[in-house]
Amino acid sequence: MAEAMAESYNRDSEPTTRTLLRRVLDTADTLTPRRRRSARVSAQKALLETPSSRRLSSPTKMNVRRRSHRARSIGRLAHVHTSGNLEEQTPRTLLKNILLTAPESSVMMPESVVKPVPTPQVVQSSRRESSRGSLELQLPELEPPTTLALGLLAPGRRKQRQRLSVFQQGMDQGLPLSQEPRGNGSASSLTSSLNLTFATPLQPQSAQRPGLARRPPTRRAVDVGAFLQDLRDTSLALASPGDSLRTPVATLPTDTVLEDTQPFSQPLIGRSPSVYHSLPCLSHTEAEDAKRAVSHRTQSSGPRLQNHNPGKPTQLLAGKAKKVDALAVSFPNNSSAVSGEDGVEPLQDGVGEEAEERMEESLSVSKVVATTGTQGSVRMEKSKGHREMTEAAEAKEPEGSSGASLELASSTTEFLQARRPQFLEPAPPPSAAVLSSEPLEPLSTRLPPRARTPGPRPRQDPHKTGLSHYVKLFSFYAKMPMEKAALEMVEKCLDKYFQHLCDDLEVFAAHAGRKTVRPEDLELLMRRQGLVNDQVSLHVLVERHLPLEYRQLLIPCAFSGNSVFPAQ
Amino acid sequence: MEEEEEGGGEEQQQFSYRQRLKAAVHYTVGCLCEEVASDRGMPFSKPAIAAVSELTFRQCETFAKDLEMFARHAKRSTINTEDVKLLARRSNSLLKYITEKTEELAQFNTEQKAKKKQKLEEDNTRAVVPAEAAAARKDGP
Numbered sequence: 001m002a003e004a005m006a007e008s009y010n011r012d013s014e015p016t017t018r019t020l021l022r023r024v025l026d027t028a029d030t031l032t033p034r035r036r037r038s039a040r041v042s043a044q045k046a047l048l049e050t051p052s053s054r055r056l057s058s059p060t061k062m063n064v065r066r067r068s069h070r071a072r073s074i075g076r077l078a079h080v081h082t083s084g085n086l087e088e089q090t091p092r093t094l095l096k097n098i099l100l101t102a103p104e105s106s107v108m109m110p111e112s113v114v115k116p117v118p119t120p121q122v123v124q125s126s127r128r129e130s131s132r133g134s135l136e137l138q139l140p141e142l143e144p145p146t147t148l149a150l151g152l153l154a155p156g157r158r159k160q161r162q163r164l165s166v167f168q169q170g171m172d173q174g175l176p177l178s179q180e181p182r183g184n185g186s187a188s189s190l191t192s193s194l195n196l197t198f199a200t201p202l203q204p205q206s207a208q209r210p211g212l213a214r215r216p217p218t219r220r221a222v223d224v225g226a227f228l229q230d231l232r233d234t235s236l237a238l239a240s241p242g243d244s245l246r247t248p249v250a251t252l253p254t255d256t257v258l259e260d261t262q263p264f265s266q267p268l269i270g271r272s273p274s275v276y277h278s279l280p281c282l283s284h285t286e287a288e289d290a291k292r293a294v295s296h297r298t299q300s301s302g303p304r305l306q307n308h309n310p311g312k313p314t315q316l317l318a319g320k321a322k323k324v325d326a327l328a329v330s331f332p333n334n335s336s337a338v339s340g341e342d343g344v345e346p347l348q349d350g351v352g353e354e355a356e357e358r359m360e361e362s363l364s365v366s367k368v369v370a371t372t373g374t375q376g377s378v379r380m381e382k383s384k385g386h387r388e389m390t391e392a393a394e395a396k397e398p399e400g401s402s403g404a405s406l407e408l409a410s411s412t413t414e415f416l417q418a419r420r421p422q423f424l425e426p427a428p429p430p431s432a433a434v435l436s437s438e439p440l441e442p443l444s445t446r447l448p449p450r451a452r453t454p455g456p457r458p459r460q461d462p463h464k465t466g467l468s469h470y471v472k473l474f475s476f477y478a479k480m481p482m483e484k485a486a487l488e489m490v491e492k493c494l495d496k497y498f499q500h501l502c503d504d505l506e507v508f509a510a511h512a513g514r515k516t517v518r519p520e521d522l523e524l525l526m527r528r529q530g531l532v533n534d535q536v537s538l539h540v541l542v543e544r545h546l547p548l549e550y551r552q553l554l555i556p557c558a559f560s561g562n563s564v565f566p567a568q
Numbered sequence: 569m570e571e572e573e574e575g576g577g578e579e580q581q582q583f584s585y586r587q588r589l590k591a592a593v594h595y596t597v598g599c600l601c602e603e604v605a606s607d608r609g610m611p612f613s614k615p616a617i618a619a620v621s622e623l624t625f626r627q628c629e630t631f632a633k634d635l636e637m638f639a640r641h642a643k644r645s646t647i648n649t650e651d652v653k654l655l656a657r658r659s660n661s662l663l664k665y666i667t668e669k670t671e672e673l674a675q676f677n678t679e680q681k682a683k684k685k686q687k688l689e690e691d692n693t694r695a696v697v698p699a700e701a702a703a704a705r706k707d708g709p
Contacts, residue, residue, distance in 0.1 A: 511654050512642050524641050528634060 018099060025096050467494045501525070519554070593628075594621035631655060649673075 471491045475482050508521040519538070526532040531541060542554050556564050597620050601612040638651040649670045656662045 507654060507657060508641065511638060511650065520641065524637060527637055 018102075021095050021099050025092060025099065467491045467498075470494050504528075590621070590625050593625050594618065597621035597624055 468491070471487050471494070474490050475487060504525050505517045505521050508524050509515065509517045512521070523532060523538045526538060526541070532538050539555050542551055546554070553566060556566055558564050594617070598617050601617050601620065605611045634655055635647045635651050638654050639645065639647045642648075642650070649666075653663065653666055653670070656666050
């Protein structure tokens with residue numbers, strides 16, 4: 001009785017969710033609402049229009065249901081329905097429970113006093129809250145049954161959810177976690193998804209689907225323009241000292257980057273500019289070249305580039321491949337353009353360091369940077385090659401220097417060109433040639449005049465400095481003290497090994513009539529080495545030894561939307 | 569049972585085939601070693617010759633597999649001189665030798681082709697000249 005009266009009273013006032021729900025509950029049948037509604041739709045349209053049209057964007061089912069409800073006598077007592085339905089756990093019963101227990105509060109208005117509500121309603125109300133703005137009563141169809149049922153059945157779980165929701169809210173908003181109802185704050189909070197209304201902390205939408213709650217933040221493509229601008233700024237701001245200066249300084253900031261255990265995580269993006277600033281190695285020309293390289297690169301590099309990009313500054317600085325990796329990885333770049341920037345790249349391996357050292361030297365030459373930029377872009381293509389790439393480039397250098405200017409089989413040779421300043425004169429032409437077979441002659445012609453600037457001393461340094469990282473690794477894994485002479489021998493051997501490697505890669509690429517080294521070349525090399533055979537394929541090795549991020553880049557995988565990444 | 573026997577038989581056949589091949593290789597290696605020994609004045613011991621022949625045999629297998637891989641890498645189905653050159657690139661002298669030989673072969677081939685072309689041209693001209701002469705005669709008078 002009282003309910004009916006209350007209902008009628010409510011009906012007179014502005015229809016809120018509560019009132020509508022009440023109406024629904026009063027008028028609807030206890031049976032499943034979906035089946036018989038169509039018959040009654042026409043009769044009750046007029047009645048329903050005013051309240052429903054104003055706020056409700058309710059789904060059709062709801063409308064139909066409401067209309068059918070309207071067909072019933074409005075004065076029916078609600079309690080008749082409520083009493084019988086508790087055991088059934090239908091949407092209707094759930095809604096009824098909500099109405100019975102939830103406080104009379106408007107969704108829109110912030111509440112000064114929010115009473116703690118029994119948890120089942122919390123779940124329900126939270127959801128209602130989440131759909132604020134529209135009095136969508138999807139609830140009956142979708143979540144209320146499940147959540148409310150869960151809430152009723154598992155109070156423990158509810159508490160967990162609450163805690164989770166609180167935690168999530170705290171995380172998302174950076175607010176201190178509190179178990180108190182935060183009805184006040186919710187209305188003023190910006191994020192509508194974080195429902196902090198009603199009573200006890202509500203679950204944000206994401207928490208309602210725990211599987212999605214911890215989804216890592218989506219990586220946004222690096223803004224190439226801004227990135228390049230940053231590069232230019234830093235390069236302009238910073239002088240370009242000699243290599244020796246760069247290396248010690250560079251190592252310091254990159255160390256911090258190295259520590260990051262999630263190389264591909266987004267936060268690094270923000271740090272990268274800072275890293276750049278801290279790295280004095282970037283020269284002005286580098287930025288320019290990077291830009292040029294970027295423009296060139298966009299075509300050539302495929303999705304492979306992604307992990308390579310921004311390693312450049314770190315590479316230059318860090319003798320350590322790790323640093324390179326960290327930085328390179330820090331840019332979850334999707335843009336090949338970005339990757340183009342670095343000559344530096346990819347070399348996640350230490351070999352890259354060697355190249356880097358040489359590159360640094362070459363980079364000191366403005367034009368050389370162009371080549372490195374192109375090289376870097378080229379290098380990016382070889383996501384697999386890592387050091388082999390650079391090695392191949394190294395290998396190519398002698399060849400290139402012999403005069404075969406534009407027939408570099410592998411783009412790495414470009415890189416090599418930059419690497420060995422003593423070969424720079426012949427090198428620039430070859431280096432220019434490779435990148436996606438684009439005519440880089442204007443760049444190369446400009447290179448020779450500047451190639452001579454690095455003196456003989458810097459030539460020696462970068463030659464071997466890149467391998468120091470590997471030598472240190474070697475001494476670490478040897479687990480016993482090693483003589484310096486032995487370490488030097490090791491370094492020599494590594495040098496030869498990488499040279500051979502890159503030679504082979506280059507030759508393989510040429511054998512297939514290509515100018516760029518591709519993963520197929522690397523696979524052939526590994527076959528010859530015996531690492532890859534009929535039992536063990538390249539992908540197996542990738543899965544075994546490389547971290548997940550590289551695996552994603554190297555092994556094609558089908559994603560939603562009929563897309564394969566990386567594209568073949 | 570039969571299959572096993574057949575399989576076993578095949579294996580045996582293969583095995584005996586291999587043994588014969590090995591024996592042939594061993595013989596050739598032995599002859600070469602004798603030559604080198606007489607040149608250098610230092611004889612070869614039997615185990616040494618056996619080791620060399622075994623090594624040669626295994627290396628031949630490796631070479632064959634590599635050549636096949638190279639050809640497939642270049643998207644071909646026949647092994648080419650290019651593949652062989654790629655194989656021999658490690659040792660400079662060998663590479664030089666092979667390239668010289670290939671150049672000789674290429675030259676020889678081109679010469680042969682030139683000869684063939686000349687012959688064809690001669691035949692054509694002989695055929696053409698009378699035809700032209702005939703045509704001229706017809707057009708003229």
